Amino acid sequence: MSFPFLQVPEDEAVWVQSADIHRQIVALFQAVGVPAAHAHITADALTFASLHGVDTHGIGNVVGYCKAIEDGVYTIPQQLEIVSESATTALLDCGNGLGFVAAHRAMEMSIEKARAYGVGMVTIRNGHHVGMAGYYPMMAAEQDMLGFAMTNAVPVAHPLNGRKARLGTNPIAFAAPAGQERPFLLDMATTTVANGKINLAQRLGVPIPPGWAVTADGEAITEPPASRSDAWTMTPLGNTHEGGGHKGYGLAVMVDILCGVLSGGGFGAQLQAGENMSWTMAVDIAHFRPVAEFKAQMDEMIRTLHETPAAPGTNGVQVAGDPEFETAAIRRERGIPIHPPQYEAIVATALRLGVEKYI
Ligand SMILES: NC(=O)c1ccc[n+]([C@@H]2O[C@H](COP(=O)([O-])OP(=O)(O)OC[C@H]3O[C@@H](n4cnc5c(N)ncnc54)[C@H](O)[C@@H]3O)[C@@H](O)[C@H]2O)c1
Structure with missing residues (x-):
């Protein structure tokens, strides 16, 4: 078993162009009060991750960021200060x-x-x-x-x-x-591995290799846990x-x-x-x-x-x-695959916030 098993299956994915992903992210962040310049900086980084195959850290996370902002976890607009x-x-x-x-x-x-x-x-x-x-x-x-x-x-x-x-x-x-x-x-x-890979395996319903996570007693876990708890650690x-x-x-x-x-x-x-x-x-x-x-x-x-x-x-x-730059070269041509549950969550958030759907 190697890393490629942890990919959203191509035939199930929703394919989206990176420019549309960028527009969607900017629009979502602005809808929750993020100033345009900050929305663009954030969209640049998230789109870069999606384009380079780091799907655990790309557009899929935008729903969570919007929710955290709406819940007041973040101070928006933020003031950077040189201490x-x-x-x-x-x-x-x-x-x-x-x-x-x-x-x-x-x-x-x-x-x-x-x-x-x-x-x-x-x-x-x-x-x-x-x-x-x-x-x-x-x-x-x-x-x-x-x-x-x-x-x-x-x-x-x-x-x-x-x-x-x-x-x-x-x-x-x-x-x-x-x-x-x-x-x-x-x-x-x-x-x-990054935390997101265990979450992705859980969403895809595939086992994780022994060695990524263990129970509190040190036994290897192969069924990706659905949520964080004291019962297991990475x-x-x-x-x-x-x-x-x-x-x-x-x-x-x-x-x-x-x-x-x-x-x-x-x-x-x-x-x-x-x-x-x-x-x-x-x-x-x-x-x-x-x-x-x-x-x-x-x-x-x-x-x-x-x-x-x-x-x-x-x-x-x-x-x-190499893996990331090769993926980016392919995705510039073919678009970026988004896992359908994540795609639906992004679209639902756009609808809820009254934001235009670009993806
Ligand atoms: N913001 C956060 O809190 C946070 C926390 C953890 C991870 N992350 C991000 O998660 C992402 C994934 O992290 P990961 O550790 O799972 O990455 P990974 O295991 O997929 O890759 C790690 C590195 O190994 C390189 N690599 C992969 N295959 C290779 C090969 N065959 N030969 C040589 N090099 C190879 C990759 O190019 C990469 O630089 C990263 O972008 C990381 O920044 C973010």
Whole structure:
């Protein structure tokens, strides 16, 4: 069993063009009071995720965001506030608003600082969900910089050898530009999988592989649970000690430190449901060496990896980002498949809010 089993079956999906998805998201957010500029920033990130095959963090989540805004979980319109700042660093307060807006601004600030001084780092407190973490480092890669982003979340995963959730899925994302080749984009939860993959398996009615989640007694779960409870936890990346679970666990704590402790916004176990603290960094390659030389060497490295002889029974070697960029190339032509229950929920929300249906 491999990852492709966790796709919405193509013949069941509703196919939609990315430009229509973007319009729909902007319209929905504006209908719940989000200013146009913030709605566009958020729609850019969500559409990027949908286009790149990260369906767990794309348009499907817009219904939940709208509901959270209507329920007053978010402060809309939000005010971003720089709490402290130096030439290369900043602490940004998200104003209890959309995490996308703060993470986007944090990466813009990181890039501005990196352009001037080589490195820029911003940590964010008082924030919410930022979606696909890899979207933000790509902003830096497009400016010939290295980009990093991380975000923490309420606990769903146990620390190695623990029986209770203490850590979020805490993703780490890193992007580096190449020349002829596609950028390197590593975007990974520090749990064995992102939470959304278990939700997707549940919606599709398919089992999950042993190792993604366990009962409180440590027994592997293969039937994806319908809801969060104390009866089960997700595993740190690597799952067991022998499998390297101590390293996934350590990386998750690192994310909590950069996002939650450095910002003061709180580590996972201190967060309220729906809260996320985040962190971005940009490094300007030109401060180290000529960009063209860096990119040529990136190309050489990526080609060397791609040319590795394939192990039997595999499709050969990829580098991080390949699956997402390949999916985006296909989806630009064919459109984006949306799981019918999610599609219906989006359309119902549009109707309820009196918003035009674009998808
Ligand atoms: N905002 C949040 O709170 C939050 C929390 C967790 C995860 N997420 C997001 O969920 C998404 C999915 O996370 P995930 O950990 O399930 O991702 P994943 O396991 O699908 O992919 C992780 C990384 O591995 C790379 N990859 C995949 N197959 C590969 C191969 N054969 N060879 C080399 N590299 C390969 C991908 O390009 C990606 O960079 C990410 O976008 C992440 O940012 C967000």
